[in-house]
Amino acid sequence: MEEYDVIICGGGIAGLTAGIYAMRRKMKALLITKDIGGQANLAEKIENYPGFISVAGRDLIQKTYEQVKSFGLEVVFEDVQGFREENGKYIVKTNIAERKTKTVIIAMGKTPRKLRVPGEDKFIGKGVSYCATCDMPLFKDKTVAVIGGGNSALEAALLGSKFAKKVYLVHRRGEFRGFEELVEKVKSKKNVEIVLWAIPKEIKGEEKLDSIVLEKTKRDEEGKIVGTGETFELKVDGIFVEIGFEVDPTPIKDFVKLDERNQVIITSNCETFYPNSDKIRPGVFAAGDITNTPFKQLVIAAGEGCKAALQAYNYIHGTSGPVMVH
Amino acid sequence: MKEVILITTQTCPFCPLAKKFWEELKKEIDFKLEVIDAFSPEGQELVKKFDIRAVPTTIIDGEVKFVGIPKKEEALEALKE
Numbered sequence A: 001m002e003e004y005d006v007i008i009c010g011g012g013i014a015g016l017t018a019g020i021y022a023m024r025r026k027m028k029a030l031l032i033t034k035d036i037g038g039q040a041n042l043a044e045k046i047e048n049y050p051g052f053i054s055v056a057g058r059d060l061i062q063k064t065y066e067q068v069k070s071f072g073l074e075v076v077f078e079d080v081q082g083f084r085e086e087n088g089k090y091i092v093k094t095n096i097a098e099r100k101t102k103t104v105i106i107a108m109g110k111t112p113r114k115l116r117v118p119g120e121d122k123f124i125g126k127g128v129s130y131c132a133t134c135d136m137p138l139f140k141d142k143t144v145a146v147i148g149g150g151n152s153a154l155e156a157a158l159l160g161s162k163f164a165k166k167v168y169l170v171h172r173r174g175e176f177r178g179f180e181e182l183v184e185k186v187k188s189k190k191n192v193e194i195v196l197w198a199i200p201k202e203i204k205g206e207e208k209l210d211s212i213v214l215e216k217t218k219r220d221e222e223g224k225i226v227g228t229g230e231t232f233e234l235k236v237d238g239i240f241v242e243i244g245f246e247v248d249p250t251p252i253k254d255f256v257k258l259d260e261r262n263q264v265i266i267t268s269n270c271e272t273f274y275p276n277s278d279k280i281r282p283g284v285f286a287a288g289d290i291t292n293t294p295f296k297q298l299v300i301a302a303g304e305g306c307k308a309a310l311q312a313y314n315y316i317h318g319t320s321g322p323v324m325v326h
Numbered sequence B: 001m002k003e004v005i006l007i008t009t010q011t012c013p014f015c016p017l018a019k020k021f022w023e024e025l026k027k028e029i030d031f032k033l034e035v036i037d038a039f040s041p042e043g044q045e046l047v048k049k050f051d052i053r054a055v056p057t058t059i060i061d062g063e064v065k066f067v068g069i070p071k072k073e074e075a076l077e078a079l080k081e
Helices: A012-026 A039-042 A057-070 A132-139 A151-163 A180-187 A300-317 B015-028 B041-050 B072-080
Strands: A003-009 A028-031 A074-077 A080-086 A090-094 A098-106 A143-147 A166-170 A192-195 A198-205 A209-219 A225-234 A238-241 A272-273 A281-286 B005-006 B031-038 B057-060 B063-067
Touching: A003 A012, A003 A090, A003 A300, A012 A028, A012 A057, A012 A300, A028 A098, A039 A057, A057 A238, A098 A300, A132 A143, A132 A151, A132 A238, A143 A151, A151 A166, A151 A180, A151 A192, A166 A198, A166 B063, A180 A192, A192 B015, A198 A225, B005 B015, B005 B041, B015 B031, B015 B072, B041 B057, B063 B072
Parallel strands: A003 A028, A003 A098, A028 A074, A098 A281, A143 A166, A143 A238, A166 A192, B005 B031
Antiparallel strands: A080 A090, A090 A098, A198 A209, A209 A225, A272 A281, B005 B057, B057 B063
């Protein structure tokens, strides 16, 4: 089996940056990913990434990907399903193949959080969407529901107001968590109806998505949001789920130590630990939104990708301390 | 020869990659590829006809085969059918 110096898992900004640094260090590197860009693709405007006053997420990613490819990084589009150690080396298992490597960089990021209600899976791609930027324009003159209370949900509702006949913005609390400016903009849209104190219970439809069943919510004595048992139904053609992102622990939970939110626990040098242990797992690094680093920002993810690649180089060459890179 | 139509929108961040995917595959196996914007007149007809609610959507020989970017093996399989 061919052996790599480093296999980078994940094609978001962390993985791509790791790829740049690995290639500049002349490492034999492979990047395995389901897509290029991850969450950054969904940002309409990025205004806090150095070097750009304002840039669309997909443009930034496209430029970064071109940069990575210019260094000759090998990229395969596969789904990472697990890892194992074998004689001091690591095997990365995907839906297609198993590959051997001296080091691993885990940078698979986060995926959109699902509602986990009956009917959701049945209508994914047929009315249920996790990407308003992608699919909202297809709901011209239709009725949609946007679920969530943060900036993403508010932006999705605003986008929906441009295309859809009617937008329901459904939030489980009585107030939004997003920026006040966005909330005001949403409130000013005549075709947006705000539905507070409600959570999705079921998505209904035969061939086509037909409606969403919501349950009214309230705060209990401890201040928690709970369902009241009272339900009502909204006729909709599409549902946009904007309730945040989460780590899929399946491929990593038996390989590295995770925190209570399934994030990979790392040292300040992007090193990981054995599961349920304080012992560092040698040669395995993690970077980006999948880690427990606070502040989920593109620039932080890129920085961690850089650190992880340089640490992987250090590990292979037996050096320690900071690495000088030119 | 198989006829592949990829429906995209200008706002979809995954669509350029989907286009690249089918173009790369075309180098390996011969098929007719057409990329159509959902908001062109032709695209609007297809959106209505197939009730398309997500992009990128791939239609092969008049049948919706994939929503999203398929795995290479799945795409090859669909082209061989």
